[in-house]
Amino acid sequence: MVKMKIFSRKKRPHEDLLIKEINKTKLALEAAYSQFEYVVDPDLIDSCIYELNAIQNRYKYLLKQAKASEKSYVESKS
Numbered sequence: 462m463v464k465m466k467i468f469s470r471k472k473r474p475h476e477d478l479l480i481k482e483i484n485k486t487k488l489a490l491e492a493a494y495s496q497f498e499y500v501v502d503p504d505l506i507d508s509c510i511y512e513l514n515a516i517q518n519r520y521k522y523l524l525k526q527a528k529a530s531e532k533s534y535v536e537s538k539s
Contacts, residue, residue: 476530483523490516 493516497509 476527479523479527479530483520483527486516486520486523490520 490513493509493513497506497513500506500509
C-alpha cells in the first residue's frame with residue numbers, strides 16, 4: 462500500500478527558524494504573564510507591562526512573517 466501525503470511540502474530552512482522563534486516567543490510570553498501575576502511593586506509592574514508589550518509585538522511580527530512566507534509559497538506554486 463502506497464501512502465500519499467496530500468498537502469506536504471518541503472520546509473525551507475528559514476521556515477524552521479521562524480517556527481522555532483515563534484515557539485520561543487510563545488514561551489517568553491507565558492513566562493512574562495506568569496511573572497506579571499506575582500509582581501506587587503509598582504515599578505516592577507510597569508516593567509512587566511513593558512516586557513509583555515514588547516514580546517506581544519514580536520509575536521505579532523513573527524506571525525505576519527509566517528503568513529507572508531506561506532502566501533509567497535502558495536503564489537509561487539500557481
